[in-house]
Amino acid sequence: MNDAKYIGLDVHQATISAAVLDPTGKLIMESILETKAATILQFVQGLRGSLHVTFEEGTCATWMHDLLKPHVTEVLVCNPQLSRQ
Numbered sequence: 001m002n003d004a005k006y007i008g009l010d011v012h013q014a015t016i017s018a019a020v021l022d023p024t025g026k027l028i029m030e031s032i033l034e035t036k037a038a039t040i041l042q043f044v045q046g047l048r049g050s051l052h053v054t055f056e057e058g059t060c061a062t063w064m065h066d067l068l069k070p071h072v073t074e075v076l077v078c079n080p081q082l083s084r085q
Helices: 037-045 061-071
Strands: 005-011 015-021 027-034 051-056 074-078
Touching: 005 061, 027 037, 037 061, 051 061, 061 074
Parallel strands: 005 051, 051 074
Antiparallel strands: 005 015, 015 027
């Protein structure tokens, strides 16, 4: 049984929209979080399995990467400009 979860984050100054998918791509959870370390970690720690997180490069990207890296299997920061070329 594959327990992987794929988490997409849309990070803004005050809030983060989070979507969690299972290995088949089925949406299993959506949530809106405060952009605060304790809130983000509480959300991630409430999930089970191998956690893979992605979000776009932005003003909070380094902070988010450093916050999440010790708590998840993989953190991927993507550059939205590369997908438009």
